[in-house]
Amino acid sequence: MSDSRTARRTVAASLFAVTALLAAACTTGGAASKADTGADDTTPVTITFWHGLSSPHEIASVDAVLAKFHKKYPYITVKAVAAQTDDKVNQAIRGGTAPDVASSFNAANVGGWCSSGAFQDLTPDIKADHVDLSQIPKAVQSYTAFDGKRCTMPWLADTFGLYYNKKLFAKAGITSPPKTMSELAADAKKLTTFNADGSIKTAGFMPYLGAYEMLTEHLVPSWGGKWLTSDGQSNVGGDPAFAQALTWQKNLVDWFGAKKLVTFKAGMGDEFSAQNAFETGKLAMMVDGEWRNAFIKNDKADIEYGTAAVPAADGKSQLYGAGYVGGNVIGMPRGAKHPGAAWKLIKFLTTDTGALTTLADAIGNVPTTTAALDSPSLGLSKDPNFAPFLEVYKNPLTTTTPASGDGGAYLTNFGHFVEKWQSGGVPDLTAGLTAVDKQNNAALKLGQ
Amino acid sequence: MATHQIVQLPLVTAPLKARMRRNRLRVLLFLAPGLVGFTVFLIYPLVMTVWLSFTNSNMISQAQFVGLRNYRYLLDGDPLIWHAVRNTAWLVVIMVPAQVLFALGVAMVTARLKAGASLFRTLFYLPALAPPVAATVAFVCMFNPNSGPVNRILGLLGIHGPLWFNSPDWSKPALTLLALWGSGTMMVIFLAALLEVPAELYEAAELDGAGPWHRFRYVTLPTISPVVLFATVTGVIAGLQYFTQAMVASQVANGNIQPAPGYPDGSTLTFPQQLYIAGFNQFHAGYACALAVVLFVVAMAFTVVLLRRASGFDIEESPR
Numbered sequence: 001m002s003d004s005r006t007a008r009r010t011v012a013a014s015l016f017a018v019t020a021l022l023a024a025a026c027t028t029g030g031a032a033s034k035a036d037t038g039a040d041d042t043t044p045v046t047i048t049f050w051h052g053l054s055s056p057h058e059i060a061s062v063d064a065v066l067a068k069f070h071k072k073y074p075y076i077t078v079k080a081v082a083a084q085t086d087d088k089v090n091q092a093i094r095g096g097t098a099p100d101v102a103s104s105f106n107a108a109n110v111g112g113w114c115s116s117g118a119f120q121d122l123t124p125d126i127k128a129d130h131v132d133l134s135q136i137p138k139a140v141q142s143y144t145a146f147d148g149k150r151c152t153m154p155w156l157a158d159t160f161g162l163y164y165n166k167k168l169f170a171k172a173g174i175t176s177p178p179k180t181m182s183e184l185a186a187d188a189k190k191l192t193t194f195n196a197d198g199s200i201k202t203a204g205f206m207p208y209l210g211a212y213e214m215l216t217e218h219l220v221p222s223w224g225g226k227w228l229t230s231d232g233q234s235n236v237g238g239d240p241a242f243a244q245a246l247t248w249q250k251n252l253v254d255w256f257g258a259k260k261l262v263t264f265k266a267g268m269g270d271e272f273s274a275q276n277a278f279e280t281g282k283l284a285m286m287v288d289g290e291w292r293n294a295f296i297k298n299d300k301a302d303i304e305y306g307t308a309a310v311p312a313a314d315g316k317s318q319l320y321g322a323g324y325v326g327g328n329v330i331g332m333p334r335g336a337k338h339p340g341a342a343w344k345l346i347k348f349l350t351t352d353t354g355a356l357t358t359l360a361d362a363i364g365n366v367p368t369t370t371a372a373l374d375s376p377s378l379g380l381s382k383d384p385n386f387a388p389f390l391e392v393y394k395n396p397l398t399t400t401t402p403a404s405g406d407g408g409a410y411l412t413n414f415g416h417f418v419e420k421w422q423s424g425g426v427p428d429l430t431a432g433l434t435a436v437d438k439q440n441n442a443a444l445k446l447g448q
Numbered sequence: 449m450a451t452h453q454i455v456q457l458p459l460v461t462a463p464l465k466a467r468m469r470r471n472r473l474r475v476l477l478f479l480a481p482g483l484v485g486f487t488v489f490l491i492y493p494l495v496m497t498v499w500l501s502f503t504n505s506n507m508i509s510q511a512q513f514v515g516l517r518n519y520r521y522l523l524d525g526d527p528l529i530w531h532a533v534r535n536t537a538w539l540v541v542i543m544v545p546a547q548v549l550f551a552l553g554v555a556m557v558t559a560r561l562k563a564g565a566s567l568f569r570t571l572f573y574l575p576a577l578a579p580p581v582a583a584t585v586a587f588v589c590m591f592n593p594n595s596g597p598v599n600r601i602l603g604l605l606g607i608h609g610p611l612w613f614n615s616p617d618w619s620k621p622a623l624t625l626l627a628l629w630g631s632g633t634m635m636v637i638f639l640a641a642l643l644e645v646p647a648e649l650y651e652a653a654e655l656d657g658a659g660p661w662h663r664f665r666y667v668t669l670p671t672i673s674p675v676v677l678f679a680t681v682t683g684v685i686a687g688l689q690y691f692t693q694a695m696v697a698s699q700v701a702n703g704n705i706q707p708a709p710g711y712p713d714g715s716t717l718t719f720p721q722q723l724y725i726a727g728f729n730q731f732h733a734g735y736a737c738a739l740a741v742v743l744f745v746v747a748m749a750f751t752v753v754l755l756r757r758a759s760g761f762d763i764e765e766s767p768r
Contacts, residue, residue, distance in 0.1 A: 118509075415708075416528060442525035446521055
């Protein structure tokens, strides 16, 4: 009897020891530390930089900018690792093997990173080096920081505008791009053609939310909608802009017929391929990011097109020229081994005019400081199809989806709501939006 | 009898005890790799998952105990969880039995084939070798309502094809078709079991006047029942964990580069997808752990119920 108890104790002790060892091994590693180089330390150091860019020309562009950095700081060598995802970054932070610097395409994660301490607050470095944040628009500042913590900096941005097919415009007798949402709807109807069986042959505009970049976040700035209140609560029910935008959108969906739009959407071709419906001439107008210019060029699309700001809601002409801005972020994960050198790289990549214009020109994104925007070396500003996107960036009424502690769950919840809405499953829009507010606020509380 | 009492046992206890202890240590030593693996890969994650489900963990900063908050949010706050529960339940109740029946049917047909059996068995098994992501992408393209060959063929037959992966009503049936197409592994297991059924049992049944249905009901089914049970239990567990195909199909059908979990209209959002989104996209690892605990309990309950029900399905107890 006592022997079996001893055996059980032995087994229990072994299990406990293994579990304890594992528990120790699995706690989040890499506490914040800034133990290495100070500002004047020139001891040679190699830092690791993870970024998400993956195509050969993008990687080459980043490497060219990093070569400039190395020339400026010869004692800092940067080991760049391409095609990294946020999941990998998070996993490395948890495992205590985070790189010194990491960038992300997904600014929705900024809230979670700042509030959890996964990325370090850069405010002390910014203050110490007197970095002027006023050279970055307010909207851009709002998606790169959270709850008073600036844990990332913007590293190039994306703005959204209206692309239109000039040939189809001329054929329909339209002489200029629409400036109001009524004009957009009217032009869309004029530009649409149908097949003999009633299906859509060419869509003047694709109002179905979720098709390519036709997302509520890119549409609602035309009504001046604000997703969150100043104290971070969901605002989609409280701000009439959302109901107005969705009503406009649903009216246009109903004109086409939701089923016809879904069928057409299924055959639009992949967004980032040469089969993109705008590039093949099946879609006459669309809301898209500035990057489409580069894709149209790279895909050698046989299309004569123009760009403009997304039309403003009727009666809100002051919003014409503004739009949506989002973009890449870059920061220093917890556990960075060389924070001094890491900060130098972040500062260089996000505030050095030459670095910003070189990379912006190479990959066709919007540079993030006013100095870079106004720089004569920015080749993109000379492209008339790119210029509207730079103007959107500069416009003080341009808005964004602000950072939230739950990785932008408010957008996910809203996305599911609008799918129901546009397929006719929401009888009372106001009540529906109020319910979304409630859901969003419950999700925000969950992480607290 | 009294002489057989082990009165002298205390005298031999000391060396015996030492030997027994050595033996026990030896046993433990041999068991150690298994025990370590069991602890590391099962007990520890399970215990940690249960613990984290009562915290506000985001897997990055220090977790704090929040009591039942995550479970309350599951029942009352998460706007998408009931979509996910309904979809996963649909897959378990419709897709899994369909897959078992289809695999069994195909196995029975290929088991009877006299000519070209190897060819057909290979053909039916091949889809199981296709990586799930590639197979799903191909399937969504084939079922594209605008340009896919399936609707084109249906059109030639005068049938106006549905929107398949783009319709909330048809997306799960389309995923079921994908599952049937890829059920080669289950088919092979059934085939092996069917080929093991002794031929003389069929001969005896035939002599007794049993028709095809009775031969299947009273000879085939009782003999292969353990395999059917195995396929059902593993199928149910796989159905509860259904993730990859739904995730890929929604994104490809939506045509957007961003993942679109649940597209269209939440119809392909499964429970594990919601768990993944909560844990890895929304920094709600504590809540994701609560979902994982619920999933574990449901999977266990299904397994226990199926195994208990199966006692009346066993060859020994089956009616003859």
